[in-house]
Amino acid sequence: MGMIHEFFPYVLCVLLFAVGLYAIAVKKNLIKIIIGVMLIHNATSLFLVLVGYRMPETGESAAPIITRALSGEEFFRQSVDPVPQALVLTAIVIGLSVVALMVVMAVRLHEKYGTFDLTRIRKLRG
Amino acid sequence: MAEVLLPLYALMAFMLIAAIIAVETRDLLSSVLCLGAVGFGLALVDLLLKAPDLALTQVVVEIIAVVLLIRAVVAREDTTEESLSDTPHVAFVGMVVGAIVIAAFVCFQQLVPFAKPLMTMGEAYLRSGELTGAKNQVTAVLLDFRAYDTLGEATVIFAAIIGCYALLRTRGRIGNRR
Structure with a gap:
């Protein structure tokens, strides 16, 4: 296990974030922008799960669920951090509702202007 | 350690490739389906990182999001043209995003180590x-x-x-x- 493995998963995660940021900044298509937002959202939740992951010195890492096979001190030593998981669980559902609202807005804009192209939607008309 | 890292890197590389295809492909329907691939890859990563609740939620949320996006994309004509005239603009944004990634590479060495x-x-x-x-x-x-x-x-x-x-x-x- 080398030094690079101590932070390389985070860097891959930021690359995913950067792809989403690029899509939001460059693309003119509304659907592509929504896809960029979803990519950023996925990257952020992945980052939080990565931060909470734990590999104990001895034994396997375990999900934060007490079972017959794993309980007591052994469980406290091996389980991953439950706090980021609980926060991400909330964030995932909120992300879905935000994306649903964005999709509805895109559909309404397409109904009105007949296109997903932002440069043409920008031309205001009644 | 290695038995977690290898599938983790493989799945994250898969997610990255699917994300790039989703952003760059012309056809909106294929781009939405590639986004679904990213989401299901994330669900698998959650399973790998011992977060079964997150994996279940992620699968449900991804299915709903992809169905919504497909419903929005199918039967609506897409007339967007990606013009080449704003290439300097694209290059500038690419440079900014690259700078963010390099800054992250430096910053994450100070963060708590993975695992x-x-x-x-x-x-x-x-x-x-x-x-x-x-x-x-x-x-x-x-x-x-x-x-x-x-x-x-x-x-x-x-x-x-x-x-x-x-x-x-x-x-x-x-x-x-x-």
């Missing part, structure tokens, strides 16, 4: 089995210690539903009074 979290609060929550009687500590955090978070989440969802309803309804629009 060794601080667990200051998590340790206390894990040891709270007698307080809540819950077997699954994630639901104990969600519904016992941080229940207000879940209340706020429900508020956000209802606000989004009201917004969708207000945007999509056909009654009461100015065009079709009478």
Whole structure:
């Protein structure tokens, strides 16, 4: 296990974030922008799960669920951090509702202007 | 360690490739399906990182999101043209995004190393089995210690539903009074 493995998963995660940021900044298509937002959202939740992951010195890492096979001190030593998981669980559902609202807005804009192209939607008309 | 890292890197590389295809492909339907691939890859990563609750939620959410996006894309013609005239603009944005990635590469070396979290609060929550009687500590955090978070989440969802309803309804629009 080398030094690079101590932070390389985070860097891959930021690359995913950067792809989403690029899509939001460059693309003119509304659907592509929504896809960029979803990519950023996925990257952020992945980052939080990565931060909470734990590999104990001895034994396997375990999900934060007490079972017959794993309980007591052994469980406290091996389980991953439950706090980021609980926060991400909330964030995932909120992300879905935000994306649903964005999709509805895109559909309404397409109904009105007949296109997903932002440069043409920008031309205001009644 | 290695038995986790190898599939983790493979899945994250898969997610990255699917994300790049989703952003760059011309056909909107294929781009939405590639986004679904990213989401299901994330669900697999959650399973690998011992977060089964997250994996289940992620699968459900991804299915709903992809169905919504497909519903929005199918049968609507896409007339967007990606013109080459703003190539300097694209290059500038690419440079900024690259700078963010390089900054992250430097910053993350100062962060807590992967697979060794601080667990200051998590340790206390894990040891709270007698307080809540819950077997699954994630639901104990969600519904016992941080229940207000879940209340706020429900508020956000209802606000989004009201917004969708207000945007999509056909009654009461100015065009079709009478």
